[in-house]
Amino acid sequence: MMLWQKQVSASWLVKNEQLLEEFGPEKVAVIARPGRVRSLVQVFCNHRSAADRLQRKFGGQTKKLPRNWLALYQPEKSRAPLRIGNRLEILSGPSGGPEPEGKARLIIPAAGAFGTGEHATTAMSLRLLEETTRKLRPGWRLLDAGTGTGILALAARRLGAGEVIGLDNDSRAVAHACSNGRLNLICRAQFVRADVLAWRPVHRYDFITANLFSELLIAALPIFRRALRTEGQLIISGILRAQTEAVERALDRAGFHLRKKRRRGKWIALLAGV
Numbered sequence: 293m294m295l296w297q298k299q300v301s302a303s304w305l306v307k308n309e310q311l312l313e314e315f316g317p318e319k320v321a322v323i324a325r326p327g328r329v330r331s332l333v334q335v336f337c338n339h340r341s342a343a344d345r346l347q348r349k350f351g352g353q354t355k356k357l358p359r360n361w362l363a364l365y366q367p368e369k370s371r372a373p374l375r376i377g378n379r380l381e382i383l384s385g386p387s388g389g390p391e392p393e394g395k396a397r398l399i400i401p402a403a404g405a406f407g408t409g410e411h412a413t414t415a416m417s418l419r420l421l422e423e424t425t426r427k428l429r430p431g432w433r434l435l436d437a438g439t440g441t442g443i444l445a446l447a448a449r450r451l452g453a454g455e456v457i458g459l460d461n462d463s464r465a466v467a468h469a470c471s472n473g474r475l476n477l478i479c480r481a482q483f484v485r486a487d488v489l490a491w492r493p494v495h496r497y498d499f500i501t502a503n504l505f506s507e508l509l510i511a512a513l514p515i516f517r518r519a520l521r522t523e524g525q526l527i528i529s530g531i532l533r534a535q536t537e538a539v540e541r542a543l544d545r546a547g548f549h550l551r552k553k554r555r556r557g558k559w560i561a562l563l564a565g566v
């Protein structure tokens with residue numbers, strides 16, 4: 293395995309997005325570092341000729357990687373892929389292997405408390421999203437409130453969303469989400485620093501996902517209701533079992549109809565329509 297790498301500007305990434313897409317998300321890493329304008333782009337090539345071609349075209353450096361390159365280039369021991377129905381799997385780092393037949397891949401490296409998909413609240417949201425969008429024609433629009441690493445918004449793009457926006461009131465989460473979008477070469481995913489309760493939607497959405505906590509969800513429901521299209525659906529998670537009734541009553545008051553309820557341990561996730 294050969295590695296080609298180079299420090300690049302944001303405009304280089306935009307200009308060469310298509311070329312990077314051709315290598316596939318599991319072979320390309322874009323590493324943004326806090327306080328640096330340039331990002332490090334790394335392409336893992338099966339053959340020396342591909343790495344040499346990149347160097348001739350763009351400069352940068354190439355090197356031959358040792359046999360244990362995966363262990364060296366994954367900052368933490370990689371977790372087993374998280375399977376979301378038959379359509380998506382989520383990895384913690386590049387796998388080096390080909391994409392499984394008919395299944396999209398998303399790479400979400402661990403980033404503090406911001407959600408890698410393993411937490412029950414995120415996993416239930418991902419599965420509800422996969423089930424609910426299975427029969428939809430691609431191109432739907434999603435808002436992810438409290439996006440963290442951007443996992444739900446980026447998964448939505450892989451599952452057929454045409455455009456997604458993720459909000460978070462923590463700027464570190466927004467930076468992680470943007471960097472995960474670049475790492476996976478996903479465009480039309482916007483991440484914005486905003487408080488869910490103060491944010492004003494410019495569009496109407498087909499789906500809203502919100503993995504937050506009960507009090508905030510209850511306060512945000514009227515905003516979510518206004519931001520959803522007539523046939524829109526809402527996935528909320530982060531609800532403790534003891535608080536489910538209060539959330540269900542608030543859903544009713546805000547004009548939602550409960551469609552599905554999922555439980556894992558002490559956590560509940562709900563799907564509601566308008």
Ligand SMILES: C[S@@+](CC[C@H](N)C(=O)[O-])C[C@H]1O[C@@H](n2cnc3c(N)ncnc32)[C@H](O)[C@@H]1O
Nearest residue numbers: 407414438439440460461462465486487488503
């Ligand atoms: C439990 S994490 C969920 C992350 C990710 N969506 C997931 O499902 O794994 C909740 C996220 O909501 C953000 N958050 C909390 N309160 C918020 C608020 N009032 N407005 C926007 N984001 C908020 C936190 O910073 C955190 O990233």
